[in-house]
Amino acid sequence: MKKEIQVIMLPTEKNITNISKGNKVNELIYSKKGFDPHIISTQHLYFVLDSKIKAGDWVLSGKELFKSKTNENEGLFKKVIATTDKSLMIPKQNRNLRQAIINLPQPPQEFIEEYCRKGGIDKVIVEYVEYKTKRYQAGFDIGDRVPTGIFDLKVNSQNEITIHSIKNSWTREEVENIFISAREFNSIDGIIDIDRIADLPKDLSPRYSTFKDYLNKN
Numbered sequence: 126m127k128k129e130i131q132v133i134m135l136p137t138e139k140n141i142t143n144i145s146k147g148n149k150v151n152e153l154i155y156s157k158k159g160f161d162p163h164i165i166s167t168q169h170l171y172f173v174l175d176s177k178i179k180a181g182d183w184v185l186s187g188k189e190l191f192k193s194k195t196n197e198n199e200g201l202f203k204k205v206i207a208t209t210d211k212s213l214m215i216p217k218q219n220r221n222l223r224q225a226i227i228n229l230p231q232p233p234q235e236f237i238e239e240y241c242r243k244g245g246i247d248k249v250i251v252e253y254v255e256y257k258t259k260r261y262q263a264g265f266d267i268g269d270r271v272p273t274g275i276f277d278l279k280v281n282s283q284n285e286i287t288i289h290s291i292k293n294s295w296t297r298e299e300v301e302n303i304f305i306s307a308r309e310f311n312s313i314d315g316i317i318d319i320d321r322i323a324d325l326p327k328d329l330s331p332r333y334s335t336f337k338d339y340l341n342k343n
Contacts, residue, residue, distance in 0.1 A: 128253060129248055131172070131173050132245075133171045133203075136169075139212060140162065140212060141162065142162070142209060142210075146168065171190070173185055173205050178198075180195055184202035184205060185202065207251070208229050228284060231285055232288060249291060250289040251289070252287040254276065255276050258271050
């Protein structure tokens with residue numbers, strides 16, 4: 126499962142970061158070794174989404190960052206799900222069912238570098254994976270994994286999230302390939318099934334009768 130989330134940059138004076146502001150408007154400077162906040166202005170990235178807040182979650186309210194002490198409904202605060210700030214810690218249950226304290230997930234260095242190169246990225250898409258529980262029979266693990274409907278943020282062995290850019294435009298060839306690969310038109314006469322393509326214009330049917338007709342007029 127994938128979710129669109131917001132990326133927010135905030136200044137920090139606490140620890141070394143990979144991001145500093147340049148002298149030009151929207152200029153960001155990346156350093157793999159990091160910048161010392163006592164010498165130069167430094168920035169952290171916070172990956173947030175509108176979600177129900179649980180006590181212990183890190184949240185943003187405007188530019189104020191804090192750990193929530195209560196459960197809150199969606200929309201009041203923005204939940205921080207990942208960050209470049211390694212001082213933010215969360216409890217995590219390990220494989221031995223013991224509680225451990227770990228860093229919030231982090232973005233890959235490649236993304237931080239791209240963020241600086243582009244002068245900022247407002248939104249990205251991140252991946253979630255469904256948690257599956259073991260299935261037992263007569264007290265023995267039979268190897269099956271049962272879906273739970275609970276999704277966790279996907280991270281790699283370095284505790285880094287999986288990030289995808291948001292695509293805002295497509296070439297004509299890409300649009301053609303989307304139609305063809307999705308098989309959302311009749312294989313015999315090319316009639317588009319608008320009931321199965323939610324993203325197409327609602328008035329598609331009256332104006333276009335075939336797949337080729339749609340492409341030729343757009």
